Amino acid sequence: MSFPKRLLPAIPALLFLGVFFLLPVAEMLMGSVQNSSGELSLENFERIAATPVYGRVLGITFWISALTALLSVLLAYPVTYLLTRLSPHGRERWMLWIMLPFWTSYLVKTYAWMLLLSRKGLVTSMAAQVMDNPSGLVPALSGVLIGMVHSMLPLAVITLLPIMRSIDKRLAPAAQTLGASGPMSFFSIFLPLSAPGIAAAALLVFITSLGFFIVPALLGSPREMMVAQLVISSVLDLFDMHFAGALSVVLLACSLLVFLIYDRVAGLSSLGGEAPKDRQSGRGLQLLFAIGHLCSRFSSGRQRSGDGVILPGYSVLLVMLLILPVLVVIPLAFTSSPFIAFPPKLYSFKWFAEFFTSPVWQTALLRSLGVGVATAFLALVLGFGATMGMRRLSARWRKSLFALFIAPLIVPRIVIALGLLYLFSRLGLAGKDLGLILGHTVLALPYVVVTLSAAFRQYDWRLDDAARILGAGTFTRLRTITLPLMSGSLMAAFLLAFITSFDDLTIAIFVSGGINTTLPKQMWDSIQLALTPTLAAVSTTLLVFIVLFAVVAQWVSRRSLSKREGA
Template sequence: MGGQLMATLYQTVRAAIAWPLHNREATLLLAPMALLLGIFFFVPLAGLLSLSLFDPGPTLAHFQEFLGDRTNWIILSHTFELAITVTLLCLLMGYPLAFWIVAARTWVARALLLAVVLPFFTSYLVRTYAWMVILGRFGVINQLLMDFGITERPIDLIYNKFSVLIAMVYILMPFTVLVLISVMRGIPSSLTRAAASLGASAPQNFWRVFFPLSLPGVIAAGLLVFVFALGFYITPALLGGPNTILLPMQIDIYANVTLNWPLAAAAATVLLSITLVVYTISNHFVGIDSLLGSQHGAAQSAGTPVRRSTTAYVQLVDLATALVRAVAHSLRVPAGFAIGCERAALGGKLLRGFSLLVAVFLVSPILIIVPISFSSSRFLDFPPPGLSLQWYEAYFTSRAWVSATLQSLGIATATAFASLAIGSAAAMALVRGSPRMRRVGYQLLLAPMIVPVIVSAVALYFLFARLQLVNTNLALVIAHTIGAVPLVVLIVAASLQALNVRLEHAAASLGASRIVTIWKIVLPLMRPALIVAGFFAFLHSFDELVLSLFVSGPDTTTLPIKMWSGIREEITPTIAAVSSLLIALTVVMYAGVEVVRQTGERRNKYNELVNDEGA
């Protein structure tokens, strides 16, 4: 038995050593990403685990101290409770909106998608600040309640669990909707048409055909939202009160307040372990392709456990239908009533009405910020008593604000270029590689997105402190690139999958080297995707706060750090002016990227048409 195990281990190690020799192109393309994630992501995480287990020697004392404290168990339960609640609300509110976007007319779908995309691209900090303005003691809601005579004095809507819940649902809702849309669009419409031709009513068509096929998207969206909610730090820290301490906030307290780094490492390891367990279990039921929004999506997942459980699900739907009919019969509801409801499309009207409310929920906080930035009042009054540019003047004449903005622009630009170079090379290797390499590569690639950012921040600080890189621009670029590279790989990989690989084969058959083929064939065709990926990488870096708080210093203050300090110290309309400028920057960049992307797609289609006619 032992000899067989050693032989298997030997063969595995030998194959791992031989793989780079037989796959030189893939090795060269993957090397930058492997070095970046290996040195600055996985090694710091290993160091975090080492600190929790071997400080000062091999011990479990730090875990015993953390888990032996009843307060920490209460914090863990609050963290789990909030994450589950946020996940359920995001799914219940996001699914109808995603369904309407997929089924609606083109112009309606574009308008609704804009309502989702606008907050998605807007800074986390700006969105959190918007809810501080709305829910504040003298915020928008309290002012409206007192103006209409509903209350005589402001009610407590902020610095409690309610405000944290509302803001987290608002911030994570776009993730839910976009993941659901990517899966729903992969469901063949011929299936629902076939069900309708066989006599299935609209509710039966949805519950027995469409919804089961969209379950991978539901699970994938729920997984992402739950994992993100577990590691949320910014929103609870700004909107929460003393009774809403979550595990990421407790880790920050251990690291920066009590300076108990071994205990902080133990708490971070607990959070990381919980996250990985949840991800592993969920990934078993969904598969990595669904998580990535693969084009294969729902159509090719028939072998997954979700698909195999469809029969049981249909039986459950039949049972529920029978119960509803039995109740209706016992209450003597007229049979024509149900038919009339179907013909009147009551369900469709309710769906559209509810989805419209969700869209308004997503857009309104951002739209409220803009008029407040032009207020003549020194306070956050809505509507503004008068118009003034004083807060924009305060921003542009402040050396601290302008310096922080320039710092963020420089770091974000460097991060975008570095992420594009590393991520594009890795995407080419993964898309053109073997299925096994793609599966392993995507799993490793998702790690920076799955691991809570507070854990990555603490781990990186340990490493950069030893390398004396804290408070340097290089540390910020490296930290931001770790999170931006996965975004670039996913976007570029999706574009590569849509490219006609025969063009590369034709270039090779005509004597072009691999480098020439990539430079003159692949990259020009991928230009729209590269621009979009660079846009995502730039915004990711420009918005990054948690990593920056740990690895920056007084000489490397970014705009999010400056806003963070301003919000925590004194909330003034100057923050609203900065937020409005960031919203405007996001809209302009997104519009420019869309124009370039659509122009590139039209050019590519034209070139393909010309090539087909020439052939």
């Protein structure tokens, strides 16, 4: 089959990214080198270089993002290691609990931490009594890190898991048969082989954190201001698109530099759950290999005392810490008081009634649901074609296309949002549902491609070959074999795309329009005014919705697993 025919399924996704990702970013780059009169000028970059506060904000952004990546990977690694040792059904149950906080809206999680860490919050009240702290406040930097690590830790788990599961389980028993202790076999074999997963998780968490503004804006102080907050302020408060573009270009350049270093160190393939096969792509991982072997020397004479209790105990505690902060919101939704206070005065349903009867909240909810479903379908169709197209190409072309398809995951969201504002303002799509769907699909497409790429590697293509030999056409094989066997992965990809759209605030701030906005944007506007019980009712409703969605996804995943086992 010729190259154009092999590439044919991926062409729609390539065209989509070319128009709604590459073109907007290019327009933003052009806008950054123009002054207010539209003339070519570097005055925006000179302003950034000459003003110390911008350099400080950039440094704070990298420092907070790096700490978030480090803490997330360190905390997630033991849990992920435990998941690799469980049965498929046991791992599925654990992943459900881990993913529930991940699927929960960033605004809901941040709202929960605001309630816990505020002056009269549960955590600060207890800390004030224990530590005799009269202010009862958690330091702003600590609060930002708590909120960001809580949001990013599940992402680290799901990034680590594919590579850690691909490690041959027979290696550790073989090492122990040859006399190595349990810790020695772990540090000398498992830890080095899982290094690409560590690098992939650190990269995704770091890049995602670079574009954060919700957590630092709501939990931090001006000293913890990040670049994304400056970009939003430049557009919405100062109406200076060109300067906002220059700030975004600086952030984009830093992100691309980190990405290039990562590709040199770990290899791009590890983002899709695949360990690097060539020596050169994984050469930079020799440091982790050396660390592993050094640790193995110190642990060579020790046995795994209590490993069967410590690791599960730690994992249970961590999962509880992921879930419990979000659950704090629920009792506050039933308070009879018009104010947020601990303990809440129960019981009343008036805040749910206010949410479900308010035209403003209901319009925002229905718009988010409609845009989310449309985004998930579009991203799934484009992502499935892109993944099918990449499967038929050589390794060199597959790596290049994979890099393009996951590029929106590498570029900070604030950069994409600003670029889309440039484009949609000209096309008349700003404030329209179609503009939101297109913008959210740009964000969701990488998650679909990564999810389906990992699923296709485990797919038994001999079934497809057998059907083709028996005379089944391409669409017949797709309808009767591929789609039914891939239904679990397709549902997972659909869910990720839907949650990405439903939870997005960055694109919504620039594109959603004024009065008729999305639910996250409406929550964002309300949170900045006051912490009200109505927000708790909205958050509780979203939690129930996410749980129901997760249960449906798990049911479909089990049916897909049963079909594969039957095949």
